[in-house]
Each structure stands twice: as structure tokens, then as C-alpha cells.
Amino acid sequence: MTDIHPGRRALLRGTTATAATAVLAGTGLAGASEAAATPYPYASEKRGGGSGPRIGILLYDGYSLLDPTGPAEVLSRLPGASVTMLAERRGPVRTDTGDVAVVAERALEEAGRLDVLLVPGAGNRGTVGAMENRRLLRWIRETDRHTRFTTSVCTGSLILAAAGLLDGRRATTYWASGPYLEQNFDVTYVPERYVRSGKFLTGAGVSAGLDMALYLAALLTDDETARAVQLAVEYDPRPPFDAGNAQRASAEEKARALKLLADSQV
Amino acid sequence: MTDIHPGRRALLRGTTATAATAVLAGTGLAGASEAAATPYPYASEKRGGGSGPRIGILLYDGYSLLDPTGPAEVLSRLPGASVTMLAERRGPVRTDTGDVAVVAERALEEAGRLDVLLVPGAGNRGTVGAMENRRLLRWIRETDRHTRFTTSVCTGSLILAAAGLLDGRRATTYWASGPYLEQNFDVTYVPERYVRSGKFLTGAGVSAGLDMALYLAALLTDDETARAVQLAVEYDPRPPFDAGNAQRASAEEKARALKLLADSQV
Numbered sequence: 163m164t165d166i167h168p169g170r171r172a173l174l175r176g177t178t179a180t181a182a183t184a185v186l187a188g189t190g191l192a193g194a195s196e197a198a199a200t201p202y203p204y205a206s207e208k209r210g211g212g213s214g215p216r217i218g219i220l221l222y223d224g225y226s227l228l229d230p231t232g233p234a235e236v237l238s239r240l241p242g243a244s245v246t247m248l249a250e251r252r253g254p255v256r257t258d259t260g261d262v263a264v265v266a267e268r269a270l271e272e273a274g275r276l277d278v279l280l281v282p283g284a285g286n287r288g289t290v291g292a293m294e295n296r297r298l299l300r301w302i303r304e305t306d307r308h309t310r311f312t313t314s315v316c317t318g319s320l321i322l323a324a325a326g327l328l329d330g331r332r333a334t335t336y337w338a339s340g341p342y343l344e345q346n347f348d349v350t351y352v353p354e355r356y357v358r359s360g361k362f363l364t365g366a367g368v369s370a371g372l373d374m375a376l377y378l379a380a381l382l383t384d385d386e387t388a389r390a391v392q393l394a395v396e397y398d399p400r401p402p403f404d405a406g407n408a409q410r411a412s413a414e415e416k417a418r419a420l421k422l423l424a425d426s427q428v
Numbered sequence: 429m430t431d432i433h434p435g436r437r438a439l440l441r442g443t444t445a446t447a448a449t450a451v452l453a454g455t456g457l458a459g460a461s462e463a464a465a466t467p468y469p470y471a472s473e474k475r476g477g478g479s480g481p482r483i484g485i486l487l488y489d490g491y492s493l494l495d496p497t498g499p500a501e502v503l504s505r506l507p508g509a510s511v512t513m514l515a516e517r518r519g520p521v522r523t524d525t526g527d528v529a530v531v532a533e534r535a536l537e538e539a540g541r542l543d544v545l546l547v548p549g550a551g552n553r554g555t556v557g558a559m560e561n562r563r564l565l566r567w568i569r570e571t572d573r574h575t576r577f578t579t580s581v582c583t584g585s586l587i588l589a590a591a592g593l594l595d596g597r598r599a600t601t602y603w604a605s606g607p608y609l610e611q612n613f614d615v616t617y618v619p620e621r622y623v624r625s626g627k628f629l630t631g632a633g634v635s636a637g638l639d640m641a642l643y644l645a646a647l648l649t650d651d652e653t654a655r656a657v658q659l660a661v662e663y664d665p666r667p668p669f670d671a672g673n674a675q676r677a678s679a680e681e682k683a684r685a686l687k688l689l690a691d692s693q694v
Contacts, residue, residue, distance in 0.1 A: 201555045201586045201608050208526065209691040228501035228661065231528075235494035235634065238525045239692045245527045254520075254531045259504045260474065261511045262497075265520045265529040289467045316662075320467045337662055342467050355666040367662025368501065372635065377668045386684070389671035393685035395494065396582075396603055396633030398672030399665035400621040402643045405655035406664030418652070419659035425475040426505045 214242025215382050218276040218305070221247050221255035221266050222298065224288020224427075228368050229315040230264065233280055236375035239391045240383055248273050250298065258285040260428035270301045275308050278378065283316025283336060283368070285427040293324040303327065311361050311378060315371035319364040323347040331359040336367035337408035338420060353409060369406070372397065480508025481648050484542040484571070487513050487521035487532050488564065490554020490693075494634050495581040496530065499546055502641035505657045506649055514539050516564065524551040526694035536567045541574050544644065549582025549602060549634070551693040559590040569593065577627050577644060581637035585630040589613040597625040602633035603674035604686060619675060635672070638663065 217237050219230045230247065238245045249255045249266030256263045281302065283289065292298055302325040306312045314322050319335040320343055322328050329348045334340075334357045344351040356365045356374035365374035376397070380388035408416060483503050485496045496513065504511045515521045515532030522529045547568065549555065558564055568591040572578045580588050585601040586609055588594050598616045600623045601609045610617040622631045622640035631640035642663070646654035674682060 200552055201559065201583055201605050208694045226501065226661075227497050227504070231493050231497035234528055235492065238493070238523075238527055239688045241688070241691060243692070245525070247528060257504075259511070261504055261533075262500055262513060263531040263533075265531065267527075267529075286466055293467065317467055337659075339467055355664070366664075369638065369661050369663040369665065373665060373667050380668065385669065387688070389669045390681065390684040390688050392667060392669055392671040393603075393674060393677055393681060394689045395492075395635050396672055396674065397635040397667055398621070398632075399635065399639060399667070401639050401658060401663055401665070402646065403651065403655045403658055405658040406662055408659060408662065411659055415656065415659060418656040422505045422507070422653070422656050423660045425507065426509070428474045 215277040229282030232371040233375035281318035289317040299325040313363040315365040333364040481543040495548030498637040499641035547584035565591040579629040599630040
């Protein structure tokens, strides 16, 4: 079966007309035969764009790919939400490995008011670059004045701290960066998956952005909606190993992880 | 503390020169003061590029952002790995929500041989578009001839099935798309987080790509390396809710999740 035969193709084309039942299919509210009529048992129709939270995610050279994209996946499912990738200049912004680029849709001065600002983390080069970029830090401070939540993933909290936003607060960061955060800023490092301190939400390393984003989803809407988002992205994590917690890892395991990171980055 | 004072900036600049000790810092092999000298206690130096697995990730109009980016984050940390985003044409490829674009670095005909092909999932529009794209399906079939592993996330398995690659096999897909997969193809749907059938690995919805990628990381290298990757991306999932499993969700919860998806997509 290498090509779609005409009958099935026609069936697939028919999905737009059956949007109402398609949304119900696969939910137990419609029969299995209806559910099987479309690959994804609902029809897309973007609604309420702009009526929900305006989420801005800052990209800068050398960020880690999952830091912005995990939360973007989660938060883009909130009713009426808009997610905008931002950077100093519009256009592709490359990750720490140099392999992948996500497009910044708007330059910083085009961002407008944001309900949520998210600052992702990066490798050493990207993090230091952002921490030393006075224009970027100034923009973060100015944007923060009007946000409901200012957030970070991984070493993004070092950038928020460099912008002066975390003084006197509790925060988390990448497991290997906790000592740096605590010793160079007036911040109490808390090795939790995500930490809320007033309007500031910081996430631990890389993948922690998913957990933080679900928590943020509940703050922006309600638990019921956040739970629906979790099911929408089928976030029922079952990693094949239980090796992601630095507090339980040996010195050798940590050294191996940091070496993999170092060798993977440009 | 809104700007970096000169002394600390000089310290940060010094990280390149102290690469060897920086890698050890934060691992218990060096003191806390050394760990605190850099935001990320290692120095980046991409090594062995091209000597490890060549991973190609297919982008097409309307894919879901986390499907390609979660596995890309994980697999890019494997020693010597290259991760290349591919599409029919080079350039930005937009997600299902229309908000975000990832850049395809190479067109399909420029992909070369791949050790791993990963096909992400999409909303209804994107999935049907790919399933009806004969050129794309032909390229998938031809590429698969030389891969070590051909893989998918979410409804990407419907695209592999449409290409004729899953005939007679067990596979998984997005929870709401299982009936479609089973009734339209010679495939046994298995509602697990990821399913291996020979060289084919299929993941469940969206975020399942992370779990599948770690499993794949172990197949491509060994358990020790995969565990180090898990720690490198701090994948110790702790979602604030336990709502991501469709088999435990009510009909109402499923309907709510599918409506959020439908409303978020263009």
C-alpha cells in the first residue's frame, strides 16, 4: 500500500465538511468508525487569535533548542494564545549545536506588550553572550515592567539575574549552573523543577521548560485547561531510563553529561 | 545589579582558557568555587562532527513544533551526531499553529544518506497534506532503504504507513489517531509510549518523541551514553498534573483536549 487510493483520498477531503462530528470523534462521544475517518479526529480552525495571552520567547545566538520550543508547544494550545519568537533582529537564530535555526518573527522593538516573557537557556557561549549584551538586558528589564509573568528555562535565569530582575529571590537553573547563580547574584538557588517567586517563574534545565509551561498554563487559565493541554500534547512522560536527576547522579555521570554537552556545541 | 561589573566580565572571558578544569567543575571533581566561575561549568568545543549518526528530520507544512525539536535536542547530544532539518525546499517551515517556523537546512534531494530518518506529526491539515504528497512519500521510501532506523512521532506514523513502510507491523501514534491508523492500514496499533518493530520506531503524541529519542539514543550508542544525554538535558519529568494519558482520561477531558488543538491550529 504505497499510494492513497481514490476512495480514501475523497474521505480525507471530506473532513472539513464534518468538522463538528470530527471534533467529537475519538473522544468516546462518537463511534470508532467515525474516529477512523480522519487521521486526526478534529478539524483545525484557529479561533480567538490575539484574545488570549501574548507570549514572547526570546531567541539569541546559541540557545538550546528545546528551551524555547517545549514551552512554545504547550503555551500555544491555550485559548486565543499567540506565541512569538523574538530576537535582536528578525530571521533565523541558531542553536548551541549550530545544527538548527528557529526564525525570530519580530525584532525586539517590534515585540509590543507581552503577557509572558520567556528567556531560554544556552550553552556557555550563548549564556555569556546574552549576559554581556547590555541592549538585550535593558530590553528584558523594560519588557518585564508590563508582563504578568517573566520566565526562564535552564540558564535563562542567569540572564534574568544579570538583568537585575531576580535580586533577593528564589530561583532555579540548570543543575550544573546552580553554584554560579547563587555565588554571583543575590539569588537563592533552589534545585527544583520550577520555582515561582512572585511574577517570576524559573525552570531547571532544558526539558524542565515543559513542566514549567504546564504550571504557567494553569496560572494563565485554570487547572482544567492546563490538564487538557497536557493531554493535547500527550505529555505522559515515560523515559526509558531514570537518569535525569542530578541530585541522584554520580560525579562520573555528571562529568559524562557535561562532556557530551561540551562536545556537541559550537 | 543591572550590569555586569568589570571583574566578573573578565572572569567570564577567561572560561575559554580554562576549558579543561571547566568541564570538571560542578561534577564533584572540582570545588564549588571553580564551578561558580562560569555560568555553565564547561567549555564548548564541537568534536567529531560527522563521525557519529547522521540524523535527518523531515519538516513539512503544519508539523507540531515539539515533534521534531524534542528528538533533535536529545539526539544532537550523541557523540559526533549531526541533526539536519529537511523539507521539500530549503527555508522556514511553519508549524500547525502558524506561529513558529524552523528552518529546513537542506532540500530532500540534498539530504544524502541518513542513519536515522524522523518524521514528525502534525494536525489534520499537515498530516493529510503529507499523506497525499506522492513525491514526499517516494522520498521517504527511498531514504528508508539506507537508514539504520526510520522513526516517527505522533501522526508521523500515519505518513510512514501511507508510504507503505509499516505494513504488517506494530506501531503507535497520537492517542486520538489510533483507530485511523489501524483501520486504514495493515498496522496493529499499540497504545504505548514508543514501539519498535525491526528498524521502525514510532512514538506516541508530540512529547513522546523525547522518550523515543532517548530509547533510540541507547540503540545508536549504549545505555550509559543515553543516560548521560538524559542528564545533559535534565530530563527528570515532573509535570504539575497527571493528565497526559488518554487511557485514563474521561470522554469530556478528551473532547476538551481535541478542541484546544483544533482551535490553536490554522
